[in-house]
Amino acid sequence: MKMMPTKRICLLMIAAGCLFAVPLLAKAQAAARASESDDIAVLVNASNSTSHLSLLELRAVLLGERRYWKNHVPITIVLREPGSRERQIILAKVLGMDDAAFKAHWKKKLFRGEASSEPITISSKSLILQYLDTNPGAVTFLAGNNSRGGDVKVIAIDTRMPGLPSYPFR
Amino acid sequence: MWKTPFPVRPGNRFTVHLLSLFAFTAAFTFNLSGQQNEAAGNPESTQALRQRIEQLEAEVRSLRALETEVSGLKAQLQTLTAAGQPGLLVRENNAAATQEQASAAQESMPMHPEELNMPRLQIRGFADVGWSGSDQTGSTNSFALGQYNLFITSRLTDRASFLAETVLEADSKNEFGIDPQRLLLIYTVNDALNFSFGRYHTGIGFYNTAYHHSAFMQTTLGRPFLFQFEDGGGILPIHNVGVSVTGVLSNAVGLHYLAEIGNGRSTRTALGVSPVQNAVSEHNGKAFNLGLYFRPPIVTGLQLGATGYHDHLTPVVLVGGVPTRIPNVSEDIIAAHIVYQSPRFEFLNEGVLMRHQSDGSPVVVNIPGFYSQISNRWGRYRPYFRYEYLQVPVNDPLYADVGLIHGPHAGLRFDLSEMSAFKVEYGRNLSRSPKAVNTLGMQFSFAF
Numbered sequence: 001m002k003m004m005p006t007k008r009i010c011l012l013m014i015a016a017g018c019l020f021a022v023p024l025l026a027k028a029q030a031a032a033r034a035s036e037s038d039d040i041a042v043l044v045n046a047s048n049s050t051s052h053l054s055l056l057e058l059r060a061v062l063l064g065e066r067r068y069w070k071n072h073v074p075i076t077i078v079l080r081e082p083g084s085r086e087r088q089i090i091l092a093k094v095l096g097m098d099d100a101a102f103k104a105h106w107k108k109k110l111f112r113g114e115a116s117s118e119p120i121t122i123s124s125k126s127l128i129l130q131y132l133d134t135n136p137g138a139v140t141f142l143a144g145n146n147s148r149g150g151d152v153k154v155i156a157i158d159t160r161m162p163g164l165p166s167y168p169f170r
Numbered sequence: 171m172w173k174t175p176f177p178v179r180p181g182n183r184f185t186v187h188l189l190s191l192f193a194f195t196a197a198f199t200f201n202l203s204g205q206q207n208e209a210a211g212n213p214e215s216t217q218a219l220r221q222r223i224e225q226l227e228a229e230v231r232s233l234r235a236l237e238t239e240v241s242g243l244k245a246q247l248q249t250l251t252a253a254g255q256p257g258l259l260v261r262e263n264n265a266a267a268t269q270e271q272a273s274a275a276q277e278s279m280p281m282h283p284e285e286l287n288m289p290r291l292q293i294r295g296f297a298d299v300g301w302s303g304s305d306q307t308g309s310t311n312s313f314a315l316g317q318y319n320l321f322i323t324s325r326l327t328d329r330a331s332f333l334a335e336t337v338l339e340a341d342s343k344n345e346f347g348i349d350p351q352r353l354l355l356i357y358t359v360n361d362a363l364n365f366s367f368g369r370y371h372t373g374i375g376f377y378n379t380a381y382h383h384s385a386f387m388q389t390t391l392g393r394p395f396l397f398q399f400e401d402g403g404g405i406l407p408i409h410n411v412g413v414s415v416t417g418v419l420s421n422a423v424g425l426h427y428l429a430e431i432g433n434g435r436s437t438r439t440a441l442g443v444s445p446v447q448n449a450v451s452e453h454n455g456k457a458f459n460l461g462l463y464f465r466p467p468i469v470t471g472l473q474l475g476a477t478g479y480h481d482h483l484t485p486v487v488l489v490g491g492v493p494t495r496i497p498n499v500s501e502d503i504i505a506a507h508i509v510y511q512s513p514r515f516e517f518l519n520e521g522v523l524m525r526h527q528s529d530g531s532p533v534v535v536n537i538p539g540f541y542s543q544i545s546n547r548w549g550r551y552r553p554y555f556r557y558e559y560l561q562v563p564v565n566d567p568l569y570a571d572v573g574l575i576h577g578p579h580a581g582l583r584f585d586l587s588e589m590s591a592f593k594v595e596y597g598r599n600l601s602r603s604p605k606a607v608n609t610l611g612m613q614f615s616f617a618f
Contacts, residue, residue, distance in 0.1 A: 038218050056467045057421070065465065066421055068360045074328045085221055095470065100588065101513035110323060111387055112379060113356060113366065116331035117290065117323075137328075143222075 039162035040086050040143055040169040041154045043129075045136045048073070052156040055168065059094050061139065063105065064115045069137060077119035078128055078140040089169055090141045141169070291324040296384035300391070300613035315340055316613070319351075319383045331356045337383045341401075351383050351409065362417040369448065372410045373428045373461050374477050375505040375520045385615035389516065389583055391595040392611070394541040394558045395575055396522055400435065400445035405524065405537070405562065405569045406503065407435035407481070409446040410457065424465040428477070431456050437485035437568060441493055457481035463507075471512045479503040485568060497528040499567050518543040528567055535566045545583075552583040574602045590616035 042058070044050060049071050053061070060066040067075055080086045082099045091097050097105070109115040122128045125142060132138045133151045160167045296319040303311030318338040325331045335352035354368040371378045377397045381388040398404030412432025419425040433447035434457030463475020483499045507520040524537040538561055545554030559576040562569045581595030597609040 038215065059470065060421055060424075060467055063470065065418070065424065065467070066361055067358065072360050074358075085218075085225060097513060103588075104513065108380070108387065111321065111382065111384065113333050113352075113354060113370075116325045116356065116358075 038143065038170055039167050040089055040141050041162045042139065042141055042157055042169075043132060043152045044139050044155055045132055046151045046153045047136050048153070048155075050155055051153075052159060055094065055158050058157060062090070062094055062119075064109045067115070073137040076135055076138045078131060078138050079119050079121055080125075080128070080141070081121055081123040084123075086141045086143060093169055291322070294321045294323075295319060295618045296321060296386050296616070297618070298385040298613050298615035300611060302609065302611040304607055304609040306607045316385055316615070317383050321384070329358050331358075335383055360417075361421070362419065364416045366414040366416070369409060369411045369446070370414050370430075370432075372407050372432070372479070373414065373416075373430055373459055374406055374479055374503055375522060376463075376473065376475070376507040376509050376518065377520060378406070378408055384617070385593075385613060386589075386591060386617050389545050389552060389554050390543065390556060390579065391581055391593045391613050392579075394520075394543070394556065396520070396539040396541055396558060396560050400439075403572070405560075405572060406522070407457065407479070410434065410459075411446065411448055412456070419462075421467070424467050426463050426465065426475075428459070428461045428463075430459040432459075433457065434481040434483070437483045437499070438493075440488045441486060453482075453484045455482045469510075472510050474508040476504070476506045479505075483568070496567060497530060500527045500529070501525070514547045516543070516545050526566055526568060533565070535563050537562050537566060537569070550585040552585070553581070554583065555580045574600075576600050577606070589618065590614065 042053070048069060050069055057066065061075055062077065069075060079090075087099065091099060091102050095102065103118075106115065106118045110118060120131075122131065128140050128142065129152060132140055154162060157168055162169075296317070298316035299314070300316060301311065301313050303309075316339075320334075320336045322334045322336070323331060333352060333354045333356060334350060336348065337351045338346055338348050340346050350369060352369055352371065354366045354370055357365045357367075359365075371382055373379050375397070377394060381393065385391070393399075395404070397406060397408065399408050410430065410432035412430060414428065414430045414432075416426065416428045419427055433451040434455075436443050436445050436447050436452060438452060439445050457479065458481075459477060459479040461475060461477030463473055465473050479502065481501045483501055485496050485499060486493050487496055488494070502525045503522060504525075505520065505522045507518075509518045509520075510516065511518075519540075519542045521540040522538070524539070526535045526537070527533065539559060541556055541558035543554065543556040545552050556579045557577070558579070560572070561574045561576075562572040564570050564573075577598045577600045579595055579597040581593055583591055583593045585591050591614075593611075593613045593615065595609075595611050595613075597611075599607045599609065601607075
């Protein structure tokens, strides 16, 4: 039996398989990156010793029930403008509230003397990151593809980091 | 004889391996392709992308509008310069740099970290106007100005802040008076330790610390009679001057505490003395209040707790127009509450037991009181219902004139906007008198 035709066929099949696999692999990686960039990361100043929060702890922070980090630095909540995707998702998934209810909750906190100021609203992502760089107690929520850079770090929520399928804010 | 698909010779083993490798590669890539197709076809991702595009388009529109505004301002600047205003000549010469600086300032001005950490004074206001009438003999229906409340807060440092609630209000003689109803320096050490020094709302129960001097912030037209202000006939020490300490004992279960010491309530109001001892205490003894309450994190909006208050009063009353000391009275107030509030629904329940015992007397006078209030929001409409009860026995040494008050109140709140509301309320007050009193009230309340 002749070996050459068989070998040739096999080599052709391997080449075809590689040509087929490489672009699909590249697409898969891009899809994973896109998925992570859709996730809303919880960011704090890099000097903050907190590296993870449970969902209940995050709820306590957003409701103003917890006002200090473990290192006794006051918590400053920074949110994007009303109507932004990050703000809507975080308020809905953590608190089950819309923006009007969230504002009303903080008005009550101020009125009762249980808080000295409301969460800060900043519309520009670059300014949020700038504020985070210089305020050790700040915490904010940004979509993953804009959260890198500066002296900030991403913290895990319920032991999950952005990009994982079970991450709660996606 | 067993036959193979193709003859298995030494040369063909290579072929078999290669075919296996190809089959594995193909299977892997097909599987990956399936996952991607699933992800690509995921409607949630597509929806998220669409939303993001819409967001970006909105941002571009607002930036273009800002650019137009800046151009307009530049044109005005040039006009002023042409009119011969020398001070602006420098700006005209550096117009480009100015515009650049203005843009940079616009970006950085509200966000400058030092500015955000500086003391920030905020003044908010609350006010209400209304109409009320009843079928009580001798009463008149009246339009009335409610409490004009200037609510001032200032964050002094990261840990210290100032709060004041200054209220202008007309009395039954139509004279306006001004009262600092709350005046506090608040210092926060951490979540477990917060000090408030000054005049505060005594932490008895829930309503008194949740609602203060703003009709807009509360659902109903008026406060439950149990928590009526002292100058409105209320029997509880609503205000106190002293120190209040609050904090979180456990974030995991949402356990909070409060501990207060203050001058307590005056019992010499018959002499024209203010019921709140703002500057001079009648006696050396002080009033104490302790409380615990839960706000379980797994049920946002739920709060349940209890408080205990004690004071030793030295009342002076008018007997035949002559100020007369009566035996001192030991006062204990025990309160419990369970409330649930969500953006749409609220259910408030509180009970209070006030006990008075005159020195040297074995008789203890019990004064029970409670209210239950429920409401639900449908769009801008929030109907509500409250039933309240308060009974002061005739042998009480201090508040026997209050007697028995109980009855329902039903009303409707309509939110005109985020900052204003209209309320209409019907009440039926029953007492020891055979004739019940029906009341009707309307109120516009607003924040500014």
